Amino acid sequence: MSTLTSSRTRPSEHAAEPAAGFVDLLAAEWIKMRSLRSTYWVLALSAVVAIAINVNAVRSDLTYIDQPHPPLPGFPPFKYDPLFHGLGSIAADVMALAAASFGAITVFGEYATGMIRTTLAATPDRRAVITAKVALVTAITLVLGVIVSVTSFFTTNAMLASRHVGLSIHDPGCLRAVTAYALVIPVCALIGMAFGAVLRHATASIVAIVGVLFILPMLFGGERYRFLKEIGNHLPLAAQGRLALNPDSNVSLGEYPATITGSWIALAAWALVSVAIAVIVVRRRDV
Template identity: 85%
Template sequence: MSAMPSPRTRPSTHTAEPTARFVDLLAAEWIKVRSLRSTYWVLALSAVVAIAININGVHSDLPYIDRPHPPLPGLPPFRYDPLFHGLGNIAAAVMALAAGGFGAITVFGEYATGMIRTTLAATPDRRAVMAAKVGLVTAITLVLGLVVSVTSFFATNAMLASRHVGLSIHDPGCLRAVTAYALVIPVCALIGLALGAVLRHATASIVAVVALLFVLPMLFGGERYRVLKEIGNHLPLAAQSRLALNPDSHTSLGAYPATITGSWIALAAWAAVSVAVAVTVVRRRDL
């Protein structure tokens, strides 16, 4: 009879744990987002509200467009601006607030519940975890921004076609306006994500989002000081408004106007700095 092999001589059955792929990290982040029904309900509702605001604004203008507008001395002739009314600032503010809150909650939500410990225990590479969060937040909010922007543009201009003042996407400035209107939403979401990573508190993060997006621009209004006006021109929603401006409109840009190139750079810089801040803070700070 052959001797039974000693436990010490048995081959080892332990294998190394496979490294999590980036696709797996994205799937894990998607599960976290999907598990909170209130999150995607708020995003979907904000998109519907934003589209409704734009459509209602143009619909309310239809009787005004039909009225005669005699020329006034010293003023250019009346010309309705579908871009200004169809891609309105109020709707953009609604989506920016919702996106900023969504970006913040993806980070501070895990710190508040303690789930971040489980996440980093499963995937010690904090940069990869944050890259997955950034990718998912950007993708979701970009889709929402495109839905709101494209739907608002085509719906409002279809309403204005009977008044012969509607625009086509091929008209000057229209594609740029629709693109900027969509891109400012993920930019605001990344700003919220960065603030959530820095503050790690629900109330503080939301207050910071509101302060940066809506209160701070009030401090940089006016045209007396060029430095303040230049800073105000490069805030996220101000840059979007400049890019959405109709080239054929008679809107005055005032003193020290922002440029098209500078506005694109401002949006890109806000997104890049927000990602850098979020990754750096989560990587270096303790839990």
């Protein structure tokens, strides 16, 4: 009799398990990402390659800087630009592609393996799940972006100090350039997450990332049509390039140049829209 009574009262004695908090979700997402060793090795290798590209670009220019540069008719006097070479576009492209691919795989990887069912079964609040994923991806790629940007800037300008053409972080445009060079990396990671959420396929997501970041700008070049040029000015890497431009350089912005404010707004808009797409798609589409 006592056994029967005990068995009947046992369910009511069980306290409801507390819902997972946001910190718990962050920890769970961190475990998932950390378990994929190839992911953070690729990110670390991309950061090393990006820094090496910038350092090598400046190292190759040292002998060129030492040579005489007689003035040419119709051209401004030679002036070496440490920002253009020390925070190069090729290195930014490498990190942007790596970060965007990382952001995409954090989403489509769970759908491909079926892990998303387990995740949503443990935490039915889809918005909280994708928000935790967004926060962690943003933090990781922001750290990488800061490492690449700060290391590249200070290393290359230390190399140029002996040629008396190096810059300080306090010089006009330098802090802005370093900041934009770092921020474009998490922005691209969020763009990758949006594509991963919408497409849920590895090949399709990577192709879409390459198309938006590297192919699409080719369609909006030139200066014949203003609205096409302005669209191109507000693409992620183009906005970063405008913010990283040395105000003391002789580079011509051509017709319909992008503004500093507009470029900052463009980066923020790409990030916010990408997060909104990822959250909405994950919440409304079936697993």
